[in-house]
Amino acid sequence: RPVLLLFRHDLRLSDNLALCAAAETGRPIVAAFILDEESEGARPPGGARRWWLHHSLAALTKDLGKHGLKLVLRRGSMARTALALADETRACTVYWNRRYDPAGITADADLKARLRDRGIEAQSFAGHLLHEPWRLKTGSGGPYRVFTPFWRALLDSVHPRPPADRPETLTPCREATAGDRLEDWNLVPTKPDWATGLRETWEPGEAGARKRLAAFLDGAGAGYKARRDLMAEAGTSALSPHLAHGEITPFQIWQALEGGSGIADGDLQAFRREIGWREFCWHLLFHNPKLATENVNRDFDAFPWRGNDTALRHWQRGETGYPVVDAAMRQLWQTGWMHNRARMVVASFLVKHLGIHWREGEAWFWDTLVDADPASNPANWQWVAGSGADAAPFFRIFNPVLQGQKFDPEGDYVRRYVPELDALPDKHLHQPWKAPEEARGKAGVKLGDTYPHPLVDHRAAREHALDAYQSVKNAG
Numbered sequence: 001r002p003v004l005l006l007f008r009h010d011l012r013l014s015d016n017l018a019l020c021a022a023a024e025t026g027r028p029i030v031a032a033f034i035l036d037e038e039s040e041g042a043r044p045p046g047g048a049r050r051w052w053l054h055h056s057l058a059a060l061t062k063d064l065g066k067h068g069l070k071l072v073l074r075r076g077s078m079a080r081t082a083l084a085l086a087d088e089t090r091a092c093t094v095y096w097n098r099r100y101d102p103a104g105i106t107a108d109a110d111l112k113a114r115l116r117d118r119g120i121e122a123q124s125f126a127g128h129l130l131h132e133p134w135r136l137k138t139g140s141g142g143p144y145r146v147f148t149p150f151w152r153a154l155l156d157s158v159h160p161r162p163p164a165d166r167p168e169t170l171t172p173c174r175e176a177t178a179g180d181r182l183e184d185w186n187l188v189p190t191k192p193d194w195a196t197g198l199r200e201t202w203e204p205g206e207a208g209a210r211k212r213l214a215a216f217l218d219g220a221g222a223g224y225k226a227r228r229d230l231m232a233e234a235g236t237s238a239l240s241p242h243l244a245h246g247e248i249t250p251f252q253i254w255q256a257l258e259g260g261s262g263i264a265d266g267d268l269q270a271f272r273r274e275i276g277w278r279e280f281c282w283h284l285l286f287h288n289p290k291l292a293t294e295n296v297n298r299d300f301d302a303f304p305w306r307g308n309d310t311a312l313r314h315w316q317r318g319e320t321g322y323p324v325v326d327a328a329m330r331q332l333w334q335t336g337w338m339h340n341r342a343r344m345v346v347a348s349f350l351v352k353h354l355g356i357h358w359r360e361g362e363a364w365f366w367d368t369l370v371d372a373d374p375a376s377n378p379a380n381w382q383w384v385a386g387s388g389a390d391a392a393p394f395f396r397i398f399n400p401v402l403q404g405q406k407f408d409p410e411g412d413y414v415r416r417y418v419p420e421l422d423a424l425p426d427k428h429l430h431q432p433w434k435a436p437e438e439a440r441g442k443a444g445v446k447l448g449d450t451y452p453h454p455l456v457d458h459r460a461a462r463e464h465a466l467d468a469y470q471s472v473k474n475a476g
């Protein structure tokens, strides 16, 4: 009888403990991927992640094919569909790598119980995170709410294991199991095909992840600490979508950074710390299952948000009149990714300048980011909004002009994504409304025509935001 191996957010063959365990049994393996949009609380992937998923599944199918294995594709609730597959294939064992999002945890626990009721062995393995979120506890026994002590505790108590090798032999199952055709899932856009920029930017799949890591070790890794905030540079790893889809594990990254990477200690530590933020976000999600929908700090429930559909649309389209915000939002739309510094700036702008609920921004990112992640996305939105567990204080309001001048000093980022401002001299680039009429004329910039007037005035918006925050504080 075969082993049923379920792939989910672990679309890789290397460092895949469930796959290794399946290989070790020596039994034939039925490999399956279940697209679950039905289980209670399951959050369907947004458009950009669907595009990625399509290509990542295609890559995994190819990789498994080299071992003679087929990837069976099914759609439906995890427990019901996996159970049906176990029945059909007469599997004696079902293996998978653990998920940590609330709906995934519930669905997997349900599946495990049902399999055991039928006398089928079920086992899950770790791999998505360096730490198991329920293990790390503060001195008083509760979850961590602040990053630095969390990270210190993780570094003290977790010693990342070496990544597991890709099994040399996998035994395919002789009997065919019916599955869907990937093309029939319609994960990639056709009319209109908005994925050109994504295709040009990314190579989904395990091989693509390995190339990104190698490129980082050879290039951007050195100088990471100094360059990671410069928006125009490829100064970060761009591993986030690969990590989100489990095409690479933090254990593989950790090992690659260890000894001999040639990257200076300060840069290594800064980079590891970012991996630590990912861990922390999952820790927060595990202990705050409603992270994507509810303020962690419930005082923020009283925040007087100014819902404004028109302003939201301008923000989404990159038409706010603030060049750095517009560049970032267009980078997101074109490539499915946005630089971290830019994410903080646009999130702050939406929440504080426009007074729009962070949930609107979180939802837009969920739909448009190839790395949209159930933990990092809401945790970071709440961090910027000030409503999170360990949040940036609300009164720290990014000035989009200063942020642009500091982190895009030559204006390359703005010019790349907002080409209508290309000819403006550097000194006016981040605030075209302040450029003399003549300079704008020469550059072919006509405010309100070729490029928008600023949607809000920075100073007035800041005052408004602080007043709104005061009302939360008074109510709290």
Ligand code: FAD
Binding pocket: 228, 236, 237, 238, 239, 240, 241, 243, 244, 271, 274, 275, 276, 277, 278, 279, 281, 338, 339, 340, 341, 343, 344, 347, 365, 369, 371, 372, 373, 374, 376, 377, 378, 380, 381, 384
């Ligand atoms: P690098 O600088 O190379 O960092 C390496 C890895 O560390 C990243 O791949 C990522 O896994 C992790 N990391 C880095 N910064 C953070 C962070 N602040 N929080 C959590 N993990 C981090 N990241 C996501 O992966 N998915 C999201 O949906 C997401 N949404 C965000 C929303 C907002 C409003 C903000 C401010 C940040 C968000 N981030 C999210 C975090 C961060 O912006 C991205 O992880 C990072 O930009 C990815 O680029 P990189 O891989 O080149 O990062």
